[in-house]
Amino acid sequence: MIHVENLTKVYRQKKREAGIVGALKSLFVNDYTSKLAVDGVSFEIYEGEIVGYIGTNGAGKSSTIKMLIGILLPSSGLIDVNGYSPFKDRKKLAKDIGVVFGQRSQLWWDLPISETFQLLADIYGVSKEEYIQTINELVEVLEIKDILHVPVRTLSLGQRMRAELCAALIHKPKILLLDEPTIGLDVIIKKRIEHFIIHINKKFNTTILITSHDLNYLEKLCNRVILIDHGKVLFNGPIGRMKETFEIFTRVEIVLEEATSDPSLYNIEGVIKINIDKNTITFICSKKVNTIELIEFISKTNKIIDIKIIEDSLEDIIGNVYENKSIL
Numbered sequence: 001m002i003h004v005e006n007l008t009k010v011y012r013q014k015k016r017e018a019g020i021v022g023a024l025k026s027l028f029v030n031d032y033t034s035k036l037a038v039d040g041v042s043f044e045i046y047e048g049e050i051v052g053y054i055g056t057n058g059a060g061k062s063s064t065i066k067m068l069i070g071i072l073l074p075s076s077g078l079i080d081v082n083g084y085s086p087f088k089d090r091k092k093l094a095k096d097i098g099v100v101f102g103q104r105s106q107l108w109w110d111l112p113i114s115e116t117f118q119l120l121a122d123i124y125g126v127s128k129e130e131y132i133q134t135i136n137e138l139v140e141v142l143e144i145k146d147i148l149h150v151p152v153r154t155l156s157l158g159q160r161m162r163a164e165l166c167a168a169l170i171h172k173p174k175i176l177l178l179d180e181p182t183i184g185l186d187v188i189i190k191k192r193i194e195h196f197i198i199h200i201n202k203k204f205n206t207t208i209l210i211t212s213h214d215l216n217y218l219e220k221l222c223n224r225v226i227l228i229d230h231g232k233v234l235f236n237g238p239i240g241r242m243k244e245t246f247e248i249f250t251r252v253e254i255v256l257e258e259a260t261s262d263p264s265l266y267n268i269e270g271v272i273k274i275n276i277d278k279n280t281i282t283f284i285c286s287k288k289v290n291t292i293e294l295i296e297f298i299s300k301t302n303k304i305i306d307i308k309i310i311e312d313s314l315e316d317i318i319g320n321v322y323e324n325k326s327i328l
C-alpha cells in the first residue's frame with residue numbers, strides 16, 4: 001500500500017545574519033545551509049496495518065509524512081502510495097488519504113464543525129446518502145454530537161482533535177496518516193482516540209500510519225513500529241522485538257519506612273546502578289531483573305511505604321543505542 005525506497009529530503013535555507021543589515025545582506029548573497037532531514041529511508045506498509053513511525057523531536061517524522069501526502073518534494077528516492085506518486089498525483093491521491101496533524105488544524109476556525117464536514121464532503125464529491133451514513137457513525141463513535149454546532153475556536157483541544165479525526169475520514173480514505181494526534185491530550189481522550197483508531201482499522205481495514213514519540217501509547221495500537229533518528233531508520237518491527245533488541249532500563253524507586261545501609265543491596269544481579277538517599281533506594285535495572293522479585297527481596301528486611309516503576313522513554317532508548325553504538 002505504501003512503498004518508500006531510499007527517500008531523502010535536504011532542506012536548503014538561506015544564511016542570514018542577525019539584524020536589519022543581515023537581512024539586507026542576505027538579499028544579495030546566495031549563501032545556503034543544508035539540513036539532511038530524511039536520510040535514505042526505506043519501508044513498506046501493507047494494507048490494513050497500523051504502523052507507528054516513531055522518533056524524538058527533529059528525527060524526520062513530519063518531513064516523511066509531508067512527502068507521503070505530496071506537499072513536500074523529496075530530494076531523491078521513490079514513494080508509491082496506493083499506486084500514486086504523491087507529489088505528481090497529489091489531487092488523485094487526496095481521495096485515498098486522510099491526514100491529521102496534531103499541531104495544525106484543517107477545520108475552519110469560525111465555522112461550526114458540522115459546516116466544515118459538509119464543505120469537505122462537497123470537496124471530495126461524497127454523495128448525500130454516503131455522507132449522512134458516514135457522519136452519523138463517526139459522530140457516534142467519536143462522541144462529538146453535542147459540539148457539532150459549536151464554532152471550532154471555542155472547542156477544547158480534546159474536542160478539536162476528535163473533530164479533526166472525523167474531518168479526515170469523511171471521504172472514507174483507504175489510508176489514514178496521523179502526525180502526533182495525541183499531543184497535549186489527557187489520558188481519557190487519548191484512550192478514546194486509541195479505541196477509535198482500532199475501530200476504524202477493524203471495520204474498514206484502513207491502513208494507518210501514526211507518528212509519535214510516545215512509545216507506551218503506540219504499544220497497544222501498532223502491529224509494528226519504524227524507529228527513525230537523524231533521518232535514518234534504526235529499527236523496523238514489532239515493539240516487543242524492539243524492546244528485546246535495544247538496551248531498555250527500568251528505574252525502580254522504593255521508599256522505606258526507615259533508612260537502610262544493607263550491603264546485600266549492592267550485589268543484586270542485573271542492577272546496573274543503585275542510589276541510596278536516606279530511606280529512598282533507586283535501582284536502575286536491566287531486562288534481567290524481575291521487579292516483583294526485587295521488591296519482595298527488599299520487603300523481607302524492610303517495611304516499604306512507596307514504590308515507583310518507570311521504564312525508559314524513547315529519548316532514553318535512543319540515548320542507550322548511541323552509547324552502546326548498537327545501531328542496527
Ligand SMILES: Nc1ncnc2c1ncn2[C@@H]1O[C@H](COP(=O)(O)OP(=O)(O)OP(=O)(O)O)[C@@H](O)[C@H]1O
Binds near residue numbers: 011013055057060
Ligand atoms: N522547512 C524546513 N526548513 C529547514 N529545516 C527544516 C524544515 N522543516 C524541518 N526541518 C528540519 O528537519 C529536521 C526534521 O524535522 P521534522 O519536522 O521532519 O522532524 P520530526 O521528527 O517531525 O520532529 P517533531 O517531533 O519535533 O515534529 C529537523 O532538524 C528540522 O529542524
